[in-house]
Amino acid sequence: MRIDLHAHSNASDGTDSPAGLVAAAVGAGLDVVALTDHDTVAGHTEAADAVHALPPGTRLTLVPGAELSCVVDGISMHLLAYLFDPAEPAFAAERELVRTDRFRRGRAVVERCRALGADISWEQVRRIAGAGSVGRPHIASALVEAGVVASVSDAFTADWLANGGRADVRKHETDPVTAVRLVREAGGVPVFAHPGAVKRGRTVSDRVIADLAAAGLAALEVDHIDHDEPTREHLRGLAAELGLLTTGSSDYHGARKTVRLGEFTTDPAVYEALVDQATGAKPIGG
Numbered sequence: 001m002r003i004d005l006h007a008h009s010n011a012s013d014g015t016d017s018p019a020g021l022v023a024a025a026v027g028a029g030l031d032v033v034a035l036t037d038h039d040t041v042a043g044h045t046e047a048a049d050a051v052h053a054l055p056p057g058t059r060l061t062l063v064p065g066a067e068l069s070c071v072v073d074g075i076s077m078h079l080l081a082y083l084f085d086p087a088e089p090a091f092a093a094e095r096e097l098v099r100t101d102r103f104r105r106g107r108a109v110v111e112r113c114r115a116l117g118a119d120i121s122w123e124q125v126r127r128i129a130g131a132g133s134v135g136r137p138h139i140a141s142a143l144v145e146a147g148v149v150a151s152v153s154d155a156f157t158a159d160w161l162a163n164g165g166r167a168d169v170r171k172h173e174t175d176p177v178t179a180v181r182l183v184r185e186a187g188g189v190p191v192f193a194h195p196g197a198v199k200r201g202r203t204v205s206d207r208v209i210a211d212l213a214a215a216g217l218a219a220l221e222v223d224h225i226d227h228d229e230p231t232r233e234h235l236r237g238l239a240a241e242l243g244l245l246t247t248g249s250s251d252y253h254g255a256r257k258t259v260r261l262g263e264f265t266t267d268p269a270v271y272e273a274l275v276d277q278a279t280g281a282k283p284i285g286g
Ligand code: AMP
Pocket: 013, 038, 069, 134, 135, 136, 137, 152, 153, 156, 199, 200, 253
C-alpha cells in the first residue's frame, strides 16, 4: 500500500487539475491520495468523478481533505483536515473567510512587488491562479514570468515573498486550537502539516503542539521534504509522548515544486486509524 496524504491541485496552488492529480496518483503507483487544497474543497467533485471514471482494474482511493491556514503567536502554520463534512456550516464559513481575504492580500502583495520594481499585475496573477484559491505561489509564478526570479522557490526569500519578506502581507488565518475543534465538529480528522518546516519561517513550540493535542489533534506530519532527520526524530518522540499518530506525505504541488507525488508516504495502519476517526465523509473509490 502506497499512501500519500497531502497533495494540491489547481483548486489552490498546485498545477495539476483535480482530475490530472488523480491520473498522476495512478501513474505514481499510489493506492491512496488525499486532495488537500489550501482553504478550499473546490476540487473534490472533479477528483471524485475522475476516480469513479478510472478503468476497471485501476484502484485508487481518494481522501477528500483541505489544508487550513492558521496562525498562533504570529507564527503561520498549516492544519490538514481529512474526511470532514464539507457542508458543515462553521468550518465552511471559516474556509470562506480565509479564501476571501486571500484576494485582498494578493492585491496588496502585487502592489508591494510593483513598488519594489517587479513588473507584474493582479490580472496576471488572476490568470495564473484561474479558479484556484489565490496564494503567494501564484504571485511567485508571476515573478518568474516577469523574469524577476528564476524559480518559484527563489521568490520565497526576504527580498520578496517569504514570511516577513519585503513584499509579504498577512492574510486572515485561524487560531489552530479553534481550527482543530472546527475540523472535529465537522466530523473530520486534523493533522498538523509540516510542523518543523523551518525553511518557511518560524515554527511553533512543542507547547503549542501539546495544546493542539489536548484540543483533539490526531497526528503530526513527520516525513516531509522540509524536515531534516533530527527534526523527524524529535517530532516522532513528541508524537509518542502526546499520543499522536505520525504521517508522511509529499505535499505535491505539480510543477510549482520539485517534490514528486508519493515521495513520502504514510503507514497503512496509521491511515486506517485516521479513517476510523472520521465521521464527516468516507474515502472515495478503491
Ligand atoms: P500562502 O498560502 O499564500 O500564504 O502561501 C503559502 C504557500 O507558499 C505554501 O503552501 C507553499 O506552497 C508555498 N511556500 C511557502 N514557503 C515556501 C518556500 N520557502 N519555497 C517554496 N514554496 C513555499
